[in-house]
Amino acid sequence: MKLGLDRRTGFDRYLTSSKAADDPSSGGFTYRIDPRGYPEIIQREGSTERYRTGPWNGLRPNPIYTYEFVYNSDQIFYRFDLADKSVISRMVLDNEGILQRFTWTASSRTWNLYLTAQMDNCDRYGLCGPYGSCNINNSPPCGCLIGFEPRSRRDWDSGDWAGGCVRRNDSVCGVGEGFQRIVSVKLPDTNTSSYNSSMDLGECEATCLRDCSCTAYSALNVSDGSGCLLWFGDLVDVRHYTEDGQDFFIRLAASDLGRKLGEGGFGPVYKGVFKDGQEMAVKRLSKDSTQGLDEFKNEVKTIAKLQHRNLVKLLGCCIEKEEKVLIYEYMPNKGLDAFIFDQKQRKLLDWPMRFQIINGIARGLLYLHQDSRLRIIHRDLKASNVLLDYNMNPKISDFGMARIFGGNQTQGNTRRVVGTYGYMSPEYAIDGQFSIKSDVFSYGVLVLEIICGKRNRGFYHEDHNHNLLGHAWRLYKEGKPEEVMDETVKDSSWVLSEVVRCIHVALLCVQQGPEDRPNMSNVVLMLSSDILLPEPTEPGFFTERKVFEQESSTNEITITLLTAR
Structure with missing residues (x-):
């Protein structure tokens, strides 16, 4: 079945309601493609919008039928194909404007309701007005988007939300403004939007930032993050979902932006903007930080000399009295951990993207160990210390714990063991011996986490008590590593x-003895060629729980230990 418009002939396929339950003549409701802006399906009563589906985003999973959306100079239409050709299904717009799909049950010879499009009050078009958002789990359901407040507080408090919301600060052009991510929503009405299917999300943001009339942007296709959808008017008919919604980015004044990106052992990290519009990440040393001036200076000295596409670039630093600040290039997709360990975000990382990240981290480590002017051991490689740029390219960050080696030095000892449980090699965690091979161990753990989508530390499986390393080893020995x-x-x-x-x-990479692990040049070669691989032996920390049984928390923590000599 097709639903849509043939632009060449003007022929329009759409649904019309019946006049009454017992009168099949045309009623007052229609359900049809709206070709304005980026097309979506709108249900109207006469000329008044009552409900809309939201724009096509590439994700419409359904066990009964599949969707196809075609949008070109000749046609705009949705097509619905039954997954099982033996199923009989029909879609009905009834005389009260309710859109329903039914499936036929042959055994009982009855039509069974499969779904209803309008499920609750938040499906009423524009219920909360411009820049309002509806959340059916709240009472009242209407609220204002971040950076906005009710146009009329009196009307709003009395339950009249039609007037919507207005900006708290109108300075959103050329004075340090930026974008705030709004997660898991039904995207705003697209009748004032434009789109570009070839842009990535980074180009989309830059395009919107250059045009003061652009109010928001999002990816066009959720499945791969491609394409660009831009809004140039009021944002209307936004609703929040608990799951399966889409993210978009709304333009806000600098004073309204929640610019804190995160916080680690060093202190908070904020988003900033240079006068020329270039974005930056500002890392500020907290007075209560577990790291101090030595780590700060170490990071500056280490990373200032490094230039590689898979390492975060240091743009500047500042020390003034108690203030210590590092300024980095801005990584919009934050840390790798925010994707691979998140139930929703991990779905955005398909295998080609994960493979690209695995290879990129390997090349970054190879540069640190061998190709840079200095030999550098990171000592705290983990998912949260790998940041992702606009194109999801990985960049190793956080060099506060790194050690610089000169000449032919390849290993060292320390009384101060630093790093994160679950990523540390056995010889480093137990004896304080670190080398390029201890970084290789951390890399091996990280690769398994990227593939599996679960943390090594805190990993649970109903069939055994192994950590992720032990689980992978067990499956490998059983001949089913996939x-x-x-x-x-x-x-x-x-x-x-x-x-x-x-x-x-x-x-x-995670074998018990450092001498049995490959160096990063061999790792890069093994990942990029079909050379024969040696058989691995049992991994180090085969069952991590027995080694650190006194530590019960599954949270990722950076540790500092003093070990006797």
């Missing part, structure tokens, strides 16, 4: 041979 793979990406464009090879390489 079962380590995150279930959310097994149906996408994953390549079995690449997945198995990455697991094999990761197990080589």
Whole structure:
């Protein structure tokens, strides 16, 4: 079935309601494609909008039927194809304007209701007015988007939300403004929008920032983050979902932006903007930080000399009295941990993207260990210390714990063990011995986490008590390493041979003895070629719980230990 417009002939396929339950003549409701802006389906009563589906975003999973959306110079239409051709289904717009889909049950010879489009009050078009948002789990359901307040507080408090919301601060052009991410929503009405299917999200943001009339932007296709959708008018008919919504980015004045990006052992990290519009990440040393002046100076001295596409670039630093600040290039997609360990975000990382990240981190480590002017051991490589740029390219960050080696030095000892449980190699955690091979161990753990979508530390499996390393080793020995793979990406464009090879390489990296682990130049070669791989031995910390049984927390923490000599 098609629903839409043939632009060449003007022929329009749409639904019209019946006049009454017992009168099949045309009623007052229609359900049809609106070609303005980026097309979406609108239900109207006469000329008044009552409900809209939201724009096509590439994700409409359904066990009964599949969607196809075609939008070109000749046609705009949705097509619905039954997944099981033996199923009989119909879609009805009834005389009260309710859109429903039914399926036929042959055994009982009855039509069964499969779904209703309008589920609750938040599906009423524009219930909360311009720049308002509806959340059916709140009471009252209407609220204002971030950076906005009710146009009339009196009307709002009395339950009249039609007037919507207005900006708290009108200075949103050329004075340090930026964008705030609004998560898991039904995107605003697209009749004042424009789109570009070839832009990525970074280009989309830059385009919107240059045009003062652009009020928001989002990705066009959620499945791969591609395309660009831009809004140029009021944002109307936004509703929040608990799951399966889409993210968009709303333009706000600098004073209204929640610019804190996160916080680690060093202190908080904020988003900032240079006068020329370039974005930056500002890392500020907290007075209560577990790291101090030495780590601050170490990070400056280390990273200032490094230039590589898979390392975060340091733009500047400042020390004034008690204030210590580092300024980095801005990474809009934040840390890798925010994707691979998040139930919703991990679905955005298909296998090609994960494979790209695995290779990028390897090249960054190779540069640190071998190709830079100095030999550098990171000592705290983990998912949260790998940041992602606009194109999801990985960049290693946080060099506060790094050690610089000169000449042919390849290893060292320390009384002060720093790093994160779950990523530290056995010889480093127990004896304080660190080398390029201790970074290789951390890399192997990280690769398994990227593939599996679960943390090594705190990993649980109903069949055994092993951590993630032990789980992967067990499956490898049983001849089914591919079962380590995150279930959310097994149906996408994953390549079995690449997945198995990455697991094999990761197990080589986490072997018990440092002498048995490959160096990063071999890792890069093994990932990028079909050379024969040696058999791995049992990994270090095969069951981490027995080694650190006194530590019960599953939260990721950076630790500092003093070990006797």
